[in-house]
Amino acid sequence: DSGVTQTPKHLITATGQRVTLRCSPRSGDLSVYWYQQSLDQGLQFLIQYYNGEERAKGNILERFSAQQFPDLHSELNLSSLELGDSALYFCASSPWGGPSETQYFGPGTRLLVL
Amino acid sequence: AQTVTQSQPEMSVQEAETVTLSCTYDTSESDYYLFWYKQPPSRQMILVIRQEAYKQQNATENRFSVNFQKAAKSFSLKISDSQLGDAAMYFCAYRSANSGDMRFGAGTRLTVKP
Numbered sequence: 069d070s071g072v073t074q075t076p077k078h079l080i081t082a083t084g085q086r087v088t089l090r091c092s093p094r095s096g097d098l099s100v101y102w103y104q105q106s107l108d109q110g111l112q113f114l115i116q117y118y119n120g121e122e123r124a125k126g127n128i129l130e131r132f133s134a135q136q137f138p139d140l141h142s143e144l145n146l147s148s149l150e151l152g153d154s155a156l157y158f159c160a161s162s163p164w165g166g167p168s169e170t171q172y173f174g175p176g177t178r179l180l181v182l
Numbered sequence: 183a184q185t186v187t188q189s190q191p192e193m194s195v196q197e198a199e200t201v202t203l204s205c206t207y208d209t210s211e212s213d214y215y216l217f218w219y220k221q222p223p224s225r226q227m228i229l230v231i232r233q234e235a236y237k238q239q240n241a242t243e244n245r246f247s248v249n250f251q252k253a254a255k256s257f258s259l260k261i262s263d264s265q266l267g268d269a270a271m272y273f274c275a276y277r278s279a280n281s282g283d284m285r286f287g288a289g290t291r292l293t294v295k296p
Contacts, residue, residue, distance in 0.1 A: 070226070101284075110286060110287075110288050110289070111273060111286040111289070112286070113283060113284040113285070113286075116282055123282055124281055124282030124283055125283075126283055126284065156225065158227060160227070165282075167214075167215050167277050167278065167279045167282055168215050168232065168234060168277075168279075170229050170232070171229070173226060173227035173228070175224075175225065175226060176225055
């Protein structure tokens with residue numbers, strides 16, 4: 069158990085809908101990362117937050133947005149969902165967000181768009 | 183943009199033997215970090231080992247070691263005394279020290295035969 073929690077574990081929705089994925093980092097970690105793992109695109113870094121501020125941006129679509137709240141939990145919002153958005157979405161956390169830090173991954177949220 | 187290539191989609195090793203997983207990357211940056219992550223059937227992403235680009239000495243973690251060839255942009259993972267629990271997908275990853283962007287290879291599925 070990494071100490072990172074993600075909810076929900078599974079999510080089934082329809083095209084065009086909007087969903088919110090939630091992540092709670094390990095106790096004491098200030099930085100949160102979001103990743104997408106799909107059969108087509110493999111494992112992709114989406115975005116990183118540090119203490120509420122966006123720190124780094126990867127291949128995140130404009131239809132997707134994220135934020136980190138004062139209590140340090142983070143939410144990833146996916147809107148206008150398409151079939152291709154079906155994937156496993158991981159959240160990870162690290163203490164300070166530095167590039168050499170170990171990132172501790174959550175168990176993931178599996179999203180299925182029908 | 184940085185790219186990470188894992189040329190071996192699948193590898194197999196006999197229990198107690200040694201196996202090497204290959205990874206090459208392309209970058210114009212001089213400051214970066216390299217990682218190997220393990221993803222067992224549970225889907226949990228677990229850090230295996232990390233290498234700082236500025237360090238010439240190859241990283242070692244118990245049975246896991248890397249062969250880091252900076253000029254060749256190569257970062258292979260050697261697993262010694264392979265155990266059944268080593269069976270998993272292994273991902274090579276590059277992280278920019280400047281942008282924080284993280285790139286993953288397509289992964290190598292390792293099977294360990296008893």
